[in-house]
Amino acid sequence: MPVSILPRRPGLVIALAGLLAVTACTPDPTPPASGDPAGTSLVIGVAHEPASLDPLQGYAPYGAAKIYDGLVEHQPGGTMKATLATALPLPSADGLSWTAHLRDDVSFTDGSAFDAAAVVAAYGKVADSPLHDRFWMLSKVTSVDKTTVRFDLSRPYAAFLDLLVLGIPAQTSTPQKPVGTGPYEVSSWQQGQRLVLTANKAYFGGRPAITTVTLEFIPDDELRAQRMRDGKLDGTELPAQLSRGFGGGLTVVEQRGADMRAVSFSDQGVTADPAFRLALNLAVDRQDAVNKALLGKGQPLSLPMPPALAEFIEPGTVIEHDVTRAKTTLDAAGWVPGADGVRVRAGTRAEFTLSYPGTDVTSRDLAGAFADAAAAVGIKVTAEAGNKTQPALVTFGDPFDPDTALYSTLHTTGGQVAKDLDEARTALDPAARAVAYRAMQRSYATAPAMVVLAVPTHTYVLRENWTGYTPVVDATGADYTWGPWWNLQGWTPN
Numbered sequence: 001m002p003v004s005i006l007p008r009r010p011g012l013v014i015a016l017a018g019l020l021a022v023t024a025c026t027p028d029p030t031p032p033a034s035g036d037p038a039g040t041s042l043v044i045g046v047a048h049e050p051a052s053l054d055p056l057q058g059y060a061p062y063g064a065a066k067i068y069d070g071l072v073e074h075q076p077g078g079t080m081k082a083t084l085a086t087a088l089p090l091p092s093a094d095g096l097s098w099t100a101h102l103r104d105d106v107s108f109t110d111g112s113a114f115d116a117a118a119v120v121a122a123y124g125k126v127a128d129s130p131l132h133d134r135f136w137m138l139s140k141v142t143s144v145d146k147t148t149v150r151f152d153l154s155r156p157y158a159a160f161l162d163l164l165v166l167g168i169p170a171q172t173s174t175p176q177k178p179v180g181t182g183p184y185e186v187s188s189w190q191q192g193q194r195l196v197l198t199a200n201k202a203y204f205g206g207r208p209a210i211t212t213v214t215l216e217f218i219p220d221d222e223l224r225a226q227r228m229r230d231g232k233l234d235g236t237e238l239p240a241q242l243s244r245g246f247g248g249g250l251t252v253v254e255q256r257g258a259d260m261r262a263v264s265f266s267d268q269g270v271t272a273d274p275a276f277r278l279a280l281n282l283a284v285d286r287q288d289a290v291n292k293a294l295l296g297k298g299q300p301l302s303l304p305m306p307p308a309l310a311e312f313i314e315p316g317t318v319i320e321h322d323v324t325r326a327k328t329t330l331d332a333a334g335w336v337p338g339a340d341g342v343r344v345r346a347g348t349r350a351e352f353t354l355s356y357p358g359t360d361v362t363s364r365d366l367a368g369a370f371a372d373a374a375a376a377v378g379i380k381v382t383a384e385a386g387n388k389t390q391p392a393l394v395t396f397g398d399p400f401d402p403d404t405a406l407y408s409t410l411h412t413t414g415g416q417v418a419k420d421l422d423e424a425r426t427a428l429d430p431a432a433r434a435v436a437y438r439a440m441q442r443s444y445a446t447a448p449a450m451v452v453l454a455v456p457t458h459t460y461v462l463r464e465n466w467t468g469y470t471p472v473v474d475a476t477g478a479d480y481t482w483g484p485w486w487n488l489q490g491w492t493p494n
Contacts, residue, residue: 030231030248030249030463030465031231032234032463032465033231033232033233033234033463034212034214034234036212038493039210039465039466039493039494040209040210040211040212040493041210041211041212041213041214042210042212042213042214042234042235042466042488042491043213043214043216043232043233043234043235044213044214044215044216044233044234044235044236044480044485045216045218045224045227045228045233045235045236045237046215046216046217046218046236046479046480047218047219047221047224047237047359047360047477047479048217048219048477048479049191049192049195049217049219050479052175053067053175053178053186053189054169054173054175054178055068055122055166055167055168055169056122056125056126056129056130056131056169057129057130058130058131059167059481060167060481060482061134061165061475062074062165062399062400062475062481062482063165063166063167063481064165064481064482064485064486064487065167065180065182065481066182066183066184066197066213066480066481066488066489067167067178067180067182067184067185067186067197068167068168068169068178068180068181068182069083069084069106069167069168069180069181069182070083070084070164070165070166070167070168071083071084071085071089071100071102071119071164071165071166071168072085072088072089072161072164072165073165074162074165074400074472074486076470076471076472076473078400078473080161080162084102084103084106084114084119084168084181085100085101085102085103085164086101086102086103087101088161089101089151089161089164091156091160094156095153095156095157095158095428096152096153096155096156097150097151097152097153098150098151098153098160098161098164099144099148099149099150099151100119100148100149100150100151100164101147101148102114102115102116102119102147102148102149103147103204104146104147105204106181106204107181107202107204108170108172108173108179108180108181109170109179109180109181109182109185109200109202110170110172110179112170112171112172112179114168114170114181115146115147116143116144116145116146116147116148116149117143117146117171118168118169118170118171119141119143119149119168120141120142120143120149121171122166122167122168122169123135123138123141123149123151123166124141126138126166131166133408134163134404135163137153137154137155137156137157137160138151138152138153138154139152139153139154140152155426156426156428157425157426158427158428158430158433159400159401159403159404162400162401162404167180167182168180168181181200181203181204182200182203183199183200183203183205183207183208183488183489184197184198184199184200184208184213184489185197185198185200187212192217193216193217194214194215194216194217195214195215195217196212196213196214196215197212197213197214197215198211198212198213199211199212203489205489208488208489208490208491209491209492209493210466210488210489210491210492210493213480213488215480216232216233218236219359220359221238221239221242221359221360221361221362222242222361224236224237224238225238225242225243225461228246228250228461229246234462234463234465235460235461235462235463235484235485236460236461237458237459237460237483238459238460238461239294239360239361239362239365239456239459240294240295240296240297240298240362240456240457240459241295241361241362241365242361243459243460243461246461249463249464249465250461250462250463250464251461251462251463251464252459252460252461252462253459253460253462253469253471253484254297254457254458254459254460255457255458255460255471255472255473255474255483255484256307256308256455256457256458256473256474257306257308257397257399257455257456257457257458257473257474257475257476258306258308258309258397258398258399258405258455258473258474258475258476259306259395259397259455259456259458259474259475259476259477260301260304260306260395260396260397260405260452260454260455260476261362261363261366261393261394261395261452261453261454261455261456262304262393262394262395262396262450262451262452262453263280263354263367263370263391263392263393263394263450263451263453264390264391264392264394264450265277265390265391265449265450266352266389266390266391269352270348270349270350270351270352271352271390271391273333274447275329275330275332275333275335276330276333276335276350276379277447277448277449277450277451278326278329278447278448279326279327279329279330279333279335279377279379280326280370280373280374280377280379280451281302281319281448281451282319282320282321282322282323282325282326282329282377283321283323283326283373283374283376283377283379284321284369284370284373284451284453285321285373286300286301286302286321286453286454287300287321288369289366289369289370289373289453289454290454292365292369293362293365293366293368293369293454294362294365294366294454294456294457297456297457297459298454298455298456298457299454299455299457300453300454301452301453301454301455302318302319302320302445302448302452303317303318303319303441303444303445303452304396304406304409304410304441304444304450304452305402305406305437305441306397306399306455307455308399308455308473309399309401309402311430311434312402312433312434312437312438313438313441314437314438314439314441314442317438317441317442317445318445319445319448323376323377326377327377327378330343330350330377330378330379333345334346335350335378337378338378341378342378342379342380343377343378343379349380350378350379350380351379351380351381351382352380352381352382352391353381353382353383353384353389353391354367354370354371354381354382354383354384354391354392354393355383355384355385355386355388355389355390355391355392355393356383356384356385356392356393357385357386357393358385358386362456363393363395364383364385366393366453366454367383367393368383369453370383370393370451370453371383394450395476395477396409396476397455397475397476398475399472399473399474399475402424402437403421403424403425405476406421406440407421407425410440410444410449413449415443415447416439416440416443417440417443417444417447417449420436420437420439420440420443421436421440423436423439424436424437424440458474458483460483460484462484464494465493465494466491466492466493466494467491467492467493467494468487468488468490468491468492469484469491470486470487471484472486
């Protein structure tokens with residue numbers, strides 16, 4: 001009997017009217033940051049510079065890579081669209097193989113033809129790449145003929161189609177000179193400063209109207225905000241605190257995300273104690289943290305499942321804010337109040353340092369809110385910028401499928417949570433996957449491995465000189481390959 005493969009999710013359709021917040025409108029667009037009056041050039045401020053432009057090194061994991069195309073690509077409503085494939089690849093009846101039929105009218109930017117050999121070469125390297133864990137189920141990729149590729153899996157995997165967004169480089173592509181089939185190609189890359197892309201004149205989807213895209217790498221949130229105000233950028237992601245007050249032809253847009261923010265713990269020291277972890281979960285007023293740290297731009301969250309993946313949410317399961325229970329939990333575990341209010345057990349003080357990315361205002365303010373909540377139950381938390389040791393304020397989440405983010409984050413905690421994740425990973429029936437993920441949340445709630453805090457709303461400032469913006473559900477972080485710019489090649493000047 002044919003296996004039922006998880007369908008794409010219609011529940012992710014986003015209403016533009018509900019997500020677009022306009023702070024100012026002008027009848028005539030102001031000149032873009034490049035100074036190009038025709039609007040064929042655009043400058044984007046990016047917080048995180050990629051370590052590599054090689055898809056096999058983790059570049060653009062959700063597709064939309066601009067310089068590469070995948071066999072398929074994600075669409076705003078949670079569906080998939082064939083790109084280098086002629087149609088969406090289909091699984092065999094047992095779910096152990098998928099077959100993709102390829103376009104025969106596509107060339108790489110160096111003039112070489114795209115064919116099955118390029119796909120086999122790309123996917124044949126994933127086992128020895130940083131993507132190894134992501135493609136844990138892929139056992140073999142073979143060329144059936146010049147325009148047909150078969151993927152053989154060691155075990156069925158319902159979300160395999162999501163992995164086929166991997167950008168396909170030419171076999172001549174190198175880290176210094178990346179070559180793909182995408183709408184753009186690399187013109188120059190000054191590491192630590194900027195990346196310049198130019199339109200692929202021979203792109204099979206049509207040459208982009210924006211012919212030059214410059215990415216300015218600016219890690220500091222406040223500096224990006226200032227450069228936006230100074231007219232040096234045409235768009236950037238900013239935390240809610242810094243996105244207010246923009247006018248003069250600039251628009252603020254808000255997008256939902258799967259970007260879960262959480263406090264991860266060390267398996268050594270005070271945070272290794274399960275009672276300590278539970279008490280911290282109970283101590284946090286997540287709605288208050290969202291109101292203060294995110295100015296209300298986000299959703300409180302206590303379980304590791306983003307609201308964007310609504311079909312996997314376990315209704316009614318939540319770790320409630322309960323300071324009284326947090327204190328009694330600590331008391332029962334032997335953590336008693338000390339003379340200065342900080343609890344002590346067997347001579348060990350209930351205190352630790354919490355690290356967070358120093359240039360990330362959202363993480364800084366969430367770390368501060370968490371420290372305040374911990375203090376209320378007798379735990380001293382010192383938030384420290386830049387230190388990458390555990391415990392840390394971390395971000396994780398996938399807007400398309402839970403497995404890629406949750407398995408790597410939570411499976412090592414073991415117990416019932418790990419068993420539930422294993423079951424969800426290999427279940428092909430959509431209902432069975434949902435049952436397993438909901439069970440995982442119930443298991444997690446009884447013995448939380450971290451403190452999940454919130455899902456921030458992603459806020460972007462965009463110049464009103466172009467048409468084509470279409471909102472999507474964001475992943476973690478923000479760069480030019482996803483977010484508002486996922487379909488940049490389709491934008492047109494006003």
